[in-house]
Amino acid sequence: MKKHFTLILLFCSVVGQAAAPSLKKVATIDLPGPPGARFDYLTLDDEDHYLLSAHLGPGILYVIDTRTNKLVKAIPGVPEITGLEYVPGLRKVYTSNRGETKVGVVSLEQMQVVKRIAIGQKPNGSTYAEPFAKMYVSTYGDEENIIDVHKDVVIKTLHFPEGTATPQYDSTARKVFINLHGPNGSIAEVDPASDSVVGRYPIPGCQSGHGMALDAQGRRAFVLCNGNHVLTVFDLDAHRSITSIPIPTGADVVKFDPGLKRIYAACASGAIVVVQEDDPLHFRKLEDFPVEPKVHSLAVDVNTHRVYAPEEEEGGRPVSRMVVYEPLSRN
Numbered sequence: 510m511k512k513h514f515t516l517i518l519l520f521c522s523v524v525g526q527a528a529a530p531s532l533k534k535v536a537t538i539d540l541p542g543p544p545g546a547r548f549d550y551l552t553l554d555d556e557d558h559y560l561l562s563a564h565l566g567p568g569i570l571y572v573i574d575t576r577t578n579k580l581v582k583a584i585p586g587v588p589e590i591t592g593l594e595y596v597p598g599l600r601k602v603y604t605s606n607r608g609e610t611k612v613g614v615v616s617l618e619q620m621q622v623v624k625r626i627a628i629g630q631k632p633n634g635s636t637y638a639e640p641f642a643k644m645y646v647s648t649y650g651d652e653e654n655i656i657d658v659h660k661d662v663v664i665k666t667l668h669f670p671e672g673t674a675t676p677q678y679d680s681t682a683r684k685v686f687i688n689l690h691g692p693n694g695s696i697a698e699v700d701p702a703s704d705s706v707v708g709r710y711p712i713p714g715c716q717s718g719h720g721m722a723l724d725a726q727g728r729r730a731f732v733l734c735n736g737n738h739v740l741t742v743f744d745l746d747a748h749r750s751i752t753s754i755p756i757p758t759g760a761d762v763v764k765f766d767p768g769l770k771r772i773y774a775a776c777a778s779g780a781i782v783v784v785q786e787d788d789p790l791h792f793r794k795l796e797d798f799p800v801e802p803k804v805h806s807l808a809v810d811v812n813t814h815r816v817y818a819p820e821e822e823e824g825g826r827p828v829s830r831m832v833v834y835e836p837l838s839r840n
Contacts, residue, residue: 529837529839530796530798530837530839531771531783531795531796531798531836531837531839532781532783532798532816532834532835532836532837533834533835533836533837534832534833534834535815535833535834535835536578536832536833537830537831537832537833538573538578538579538580538830538831538832538833539829539830540562540564540571540580540583540819540829540830540831541569541580541583541829542564542566542567542569542571542583542829543566543567543829544821544822544826544827544828544829545566545821545822545827545828545829546564546565546566546567546821546829547564547565547566547803547821548562548563548564548565548566548806548819548820548821549563549564549565549590549591549592549806550563550591550592550593550605550634550762550806551563551593551762551806551807551808551817551819552593552594552595552808553575553595553808553809553810553811554595554597554602554617555597555812556597556598556600557600557617558574558575558576559572559573559574559575559581559617560572560573560574560575560808560810560817560831561573561593561595561602562817562819562831563587563590563591563592563593563604564590564819564829565589565590565591565607566821567585568585568586568587568588568589568590568606568608569583569584569585569587569590570583570584570587570590570593570602570604570615571583571584571831572584572617572620573831575810575813575815578833581620582620584615584620584621584622586613586621586622587604587606587613587615587622588606588607588608588609589606589607589608589609590604590605590606590607590608590613591605591607591632591633591634592604592605592632592633592634592635592646592647593605593635594635594636594637594644595637596637596639596644596658597639599658600616600617600618601614601615601616601617601658602614602615602617603615603635603637603644603646603656603658604622605632605633605634605635605646606625606632607631607632607633607649609625610627610628610629610630610631610632611625611626611627611628611632612625612626612628612632612635612644612646612654612656613625613626614626614661624661626656626661626662626663628646628648628652628654628663628666629648629650629652629654629666630648630649630650630651630652631648631649631650632646632647632648632649632654633646633647633648633649633673634646634647634674634675634676635647635676636675636676636677636678636685637658637678638678638683638685638701639678639680640683640701641701641702642657642658642659643655643656643657643658643664643701643704644656644658645676645678645685645687645699646676647673647674647675647676647687648673649672650672650673651668651669651670651671651672651673652666652667652668652669652673653666653667653668653669653673653676653687653699654666655667655704664704665704667699667704667706669687669689669697671689671690671691671695672689672690672691673687673688673689673690674687674688674689674690674718674719674720674721675687675688675719675720675721676688677721677722677723677730678701678723679723679725679745680725681725681726681728682725682745683701683702684698684699684700684701684707685698685699685700685701686698686699686721686723686730686745687699688718688719688720688721688730688732689718690717690718690719691717691718692716692717692736693711693712693715693716694711694712694714694715694716694717694718694732694734694736694741695709695710695711695712695718696709696710696712696718696721696730696732696743697709697710698710708748710743710748712732712734712741712743712750713749713750714734714737714739714741714750714753715732715734715736715737715739715741715743715750715753716734716735716736716737717734717735717736717737718732718733718734718735719732719733719734719735719760719761720732720733720760720761720762720763720774721733721763722763722764722765722772723745723765724765724767724786726767727767727786727789728744728745728746728789729742729743729744729745729751729786729789730742730743730745731743731763731765731772731774731784732763733756733760733761733762733763733774734753735758735760738755738756738757738758738760739753739754739755739756740753740754740756740760740763740772740774740782740784741753741754742754742792751789751790751792752792754782754784754792754794755794756774756776756782756797757776757778757779757780757782757797758776758777758778759776759777759778759805760774760775760776760777760782760805761775761776761777761805761806762774762775762805762806762807763775764807764808764809764816765809766809766811766814766836767811768811768814769814769836770785770786770787771783771784771785771786771795771836772784772785772786772792773807773809773816775800775804775805775806775807775818776797776804776805777802777803777804777805778802779799779800779801779802779804780797780798780799780800781797781798781800781804781807781816781818782794782796782797782798783795783796783797783798785839795839796839800818800820800832801820801821801822801823801824802822803820803821803822804818804819804820806818806819814835814836815833815834815835815836816833816834816835816836817831817832817833817834818831818832818834819831819832820832
């Protein structure tokens with residue numbers, strides 16, 4: 510009887526460990542924008558300890574102090590803001606203003622829009638190649654617009670018939686990788702020194718690539734494939750897929766925490782997918798962490814490892830807020 514009781518305790522312990530969550534909500538920040546309106550991308554400003562959040566619906570850029578979880582400023586005048594990217598040293602934020610087909614330049618010293626850069630198509634995701642002082646902005650069409658951040662002008666526009674999705678700067682190889690929208694996943698490689706396309710690589714196992722994050726040191730790309738609902742891990746050097754992990758529908762934004770070796774993907778169907786990298790060839794899903802529906806964006810502070818995700822509803826009731834999560838150990 511004692512032996513059976515011990516086995517039961519061990520079984521319950523294992524089950525309890527398996528069910529342990531990978532994230533814990535630690536704070537909620539109410540935001541002044543209209544409840545129920547859509548949010549979009551987030552990014553971090555490590556110099557000022559700011560979280561920068563795009564509230565697409567009302568066209569507001571939020572500046573939040575990550576040390577106090579307090580709103581510093583709600584900056585208007587960024588119509589239908591989608592993507593945003595911070596430029597270290599210049600204290601500027603470049604916003605993709607879909608509502609006016611322009612890229613906004615926001616000064617964090619003045620806390621206001623100081624310039625608007627017209628482009629040919631509606632802007633979306635962006636990335637900053639710091640050594641080259643260039644901002645790369647994808648659109649809802651086939652363009653990749655390249656902006657000189659000192660002159661604040663478009664210096665070149667690349668075209669991809671598959672449609673551009675998410676660009677990411679690879680600080681190790683000093684290249685820009687652009688995830689392309691086509692029905693069969695693919696990535697384009699751009700050399701920022703010449704702004705020429707130096708490679709195009711298919712992503713086996715991926716249909717309709719959307720969001721993408723990089724592990725530059727580990728030479729991996731993490732691609733959200735909305736056509737077949739998987740997260741595909743892609744080798745940036747060998748140009749081959751490592752594995753594909755099933756994910757819920759509505760996947761939009763994916764981020765990588767290099768310190769914890771964790772990948773987070775926001776899915777609008779009501780989950781944050783949490784994947785652990787055990788080594789460069791082995792990845793395992795920890796869980797589909799449940800969140801409110803319509804959470805399709807997030808950001809990771811690589812210094813504190815906190816995860817930030819905006820919510821526009823709770824239990825069907827409209828809200829406007831940012832939720833802060835702490836990662837929990839889960840082996």
